[in-house]
């Protein structure tokens with residue numbers, strides 16, 4: 001029986017991040033002597049995909065909300081070229097918005113939640129000709145160490161970004177970044193994000209043992225010559241006890257490499273001691289989700305931080321000469337022109353931080369999505385579009401949002417390049433066309 005998992009990734013064409021979710025499902029199947037191929041949709045034209053997918057008996061599709069239509073197109077092609085194939089969908093979007101997949105007749109199973117055990121059970125059922133329900137609730141693996149290490153050979157493209165190269169070592173940048181997950185679950189309640197991850201990964205935090213993580217670092221060093229790694233977890237300091245144990249185990253390693261973490265601003269402040277110890281061990285970069293320069297907006301998000309806390313966290317990272325990278329969002333109906341100005345000021349005031357502003361996208365299943373949907377404010381409920389210019393919520397001035405994103409770029413290149421101006425103008429044009437088209441819809 002031939003089995004494949006498909007990454008339906010559409011945008012982020014040049015991303016060098018690997019798909020840990022798919023890698024772990026393949027890893028679990030491999031541990032149980034099942035071979036599963038990996039297909040990255042970005043690498044094939046539709047014609048090529050059609051030819052490749054034909055020979056598979058069981059295919060799983062991993063879908064995030066912005067890739068919904070692309071995934072549905074791939075699934076429809078798959079069904080047309082092979083009517084006997086078993087088609088499974090899983091990942092963030094099928095887990096949070098299962099109904100739309102349940103209605104799709106091309107799909108045999110919708111997995112809501114973690115996929116390792118469920119996908120393996122689907123393989124077994126197909127082999128034994130057993131019937132399973134269409135909706136399958138993903139079973140969770142309590143002890144993450146049991147999963148072992150994912151197979152990096154599936155993703156040769158995992159590499160460092162240009163800006164990382166400069167920070168890490170401009171003269172001898174490492175060729176690859178190895179991203180590693182420590183845990184599953186997030187204990188916080190940001191309204192633009194939760195309860196999605198709580199529904200998939202549960203309300204409690206599961207963490208790999210520090211020893212297992214260290215073994216993976218050593219394995220990556222021995223097998224691939226690891227010179228730099230990144231813990232991809234939403235907040236590496238969620239468990240102080242864990243990170244303290246990790247530090248003490250890591251100290252006994254006989255090599256040092258540079259690494260990067262994601263940590264919340266409030267946890268950086270709470271655990272300055274850990275930042276200092278980690279810096280001594282090679283921590284060179286910390287990613288922080290700052291989200292806004294306005295305290296009013298941070299409160300709206302239930303972020304649990306303030307602008308003052310964010311700036312305090314930056315000052316701690318500066319003190320230890322650790323590069324801060326961060327992200328901000330704009331495009332909320334509650335956000336005024338003054339809030340946007342505050343976000344721009346935050347960028348200006350923290351000019352040694354690598355900051356990027358994104359247009360806010362309301363994702364299904366989140367608290368804010370629910371709120372805007374109930375108020376009838378969403379333009380497109382099924383498929384949140386990732387394009388920065390595309391209006392998503394009524395009452396948001398998207399001209400202002402794209403202008404803010406454009407202005408924030410001045411920080412890095414004071415002389416805006418011609419292509420930046422042209423992009424801004426084309427975005428303004430596309431927004432105008434979008435608004436005009438909605439007027440016509442009103443009169444339909």
Ligand code: B12
Pocket residue numbers: 005008009010011012015017018019020021022024025059060061062063064065066067088089090091092093095096111113114115116118119181192193197200232234361363364386
């Ligand atoms: C690393 C990461 C990225 C990387 C890699 C993306 C990837 N596809 O893995 C990059 C930088 C490319 C990226 C980009 C984007 N990302 Co991102 N990303 C993450 C992050 C931080 C980790 C993902 C991860 O590896 N999780 C750990 C693994 C183990 O979990 P998993 O992938 O969900 O897989 C498990 C289950 O979902 C399930 N499963 C998954 N696939 C399948 C398939 C089958 C068949 C089955 C049965 C089960 C199954 O089983 C897996 C193992 O248990 C998450 C946040 C998070 N903590 O999950 C956000 C997250 C997935 N990203 C998000 C978003 C919004 C984006 C972007 C749209 C941002 C943008 N505006 O461009 C793009 C979209 C890119 C894309 N099309 O994938 C959102 C998705 C929200 C949503 N409703 O879709 C998340 C949840 C962040 C958030 N809290 O809002 N992202």
Ligand code: SF4
Pocket residue numbers: 186187188189190193194197234235264289
């Ligand atoms: S934004 Fe980050 S900290 Fe907040 S709930 Fe989501 S994953 Fe957790």
